[in-house]
Amino acid sequence: MNKKVREKFIMDTLYKKGKISVNQIIEKFNVTSMTARRDIAKLAEEGYLIRTHGGAILADPLENMFSFATRIEANKKHKIDIGRKAAKFVRDNESIYIDSGTTLIRMCPFLKDRKGLTVITNSLPAASELSNYSNIRVTILGGDIIHERRSIYGHTAVEQAKKYSVKKAFIGTDGVSLKNGLTAYGNNESQVSNVMASSANEVFLLCDSSKIEHDSTFKFAELSSIDYLITDSGIDKKILQKYKKNKVNIIIA
Amino acid sequence: MNKKVREKFIMDTLYKKGKISVNQIIEKFNVTSMTARRDIAKLAEEGYLIRTHGGAILADPLENMFSFATRIEANKKHKIDIGRKAAKFVRDNESIYIDSGTTLIRMCPFLKDRKGLTVITNSLPAASELSNYSNIRVTILGGDIIHERRSIYGHTAVEQAKKYSVKKAFIGTDGVSLKNGLTAYGNNESQVSNVMASSANEVFLLCDSSKIEHDSTFKFAELSSIDYLITDSGIDKKILQKYKKNKVNIIIA
DNA sequence: ATCAAAACAAACATTTTCGAACATTAATTT
């Protein structure tokens, strides 16, 4: 079971230093280069890192490696994990809704191999990312753009949203708690999420653990309106138990 | 494995300082000048930067936005010229429509200082670019996305377009001729352009000179429906005269 | 306009890393 330990070491090193070499792995664990390379290959396959000659660097699926300032976003790793997990629920030939939000964007790269997928979204970056994949049909909601979030909202967006019905809706939130359900900073964007969620067969809420048991200003949906809550391993055990007791279908990525 | 790391360093430096020298790379990574130059050459090949003697400077940011397979557009200079010229017709506190198309995108950076501007667009990259400027209200048309063009079309988009009325519409085309007017490859996108143009006080057609007296498949508008044709200095003198005789209001950027 | 220094690039040499194929050794299942 050393494999998992090596993988953890690789990712830890990457998050700390941004890069790792095959030799580092060889020396640390006394394995052959082939094994080290296989580890790296596997993690690359899963989208965690980008291979290089002699090692690997940290992957960032969205900003291709030449991103503007390389500010290391808080919770980026967690968000990628959540995005990957969420993407696993998407099947070929489905139609899904992807909400705006930094966590939701992380789903997109993991959808690129789906066949016959139709995606409806109110997220400008999600639409941009998905429009790279010619096999995915992308529909964007029209309306006004919120600059800070690159998301689309307003009456027009809501009206358009009402016309669609999707199999699965993947939505975000600014906060979620057992007491107040889903809450957001602004009242506007969440209306779109609500409409799309209400027509969906299954609703997935994606939120990193920092938002759990944290309330924002506007309450926009009950906890019961979601079918699955996908979050990261950073969630407090006690809170996790409490949620399970309250029959929230919680998934740890 | 240093290669990717060097590339990242090069691009980071470029984004921070706008330029980089071969010597900086040599000193930082202890490599030969040949290696440093090969790095630069490769990145230039991919369109990320522009080579100079002794180093490189940053390539156009817009290029990077969708650029994965960035073929370096011919006519880029011309398109920028056209975009700059077109932007000069935009006043504070107006509402305008910006069509999809590579020429139209070039307008956006020149609009960043306008006050109280409202922009409606069916172009994904234009919307992305404009959403960087918090002083500009951006409305995007909803609908299906054409991958190759990053533009939005279809029934939904047309219906939404009908609800707006703008002061000035800036539209693009695949071809324009005295005989056939404005023509496009596909029949779909141009419908949106048509609707927005018909409600506008003034219609500007932006097209580089390679498209003039060149016909595409679908005829979507008369030449008389546009008020100004903005093109580049590459236009043939004889054709220019002919257009002027036919009372086309032609502007050379 | 001329010249020297710096920058460049083609061709070739060297070093390093890869990865496919097969062998071996755990770990799991039956």
Added chain:
DNA sequence: AAATTAATGTTCGAAAATGTTTGTTTTGAT
């Protein structure tokens, strides 16, 4: 315990990265 599966090791030719040499081009100062 035998069979199956997963993980790791070994070998070796191919590919990639980098260095070296050498002659050409560019630049900038005179």
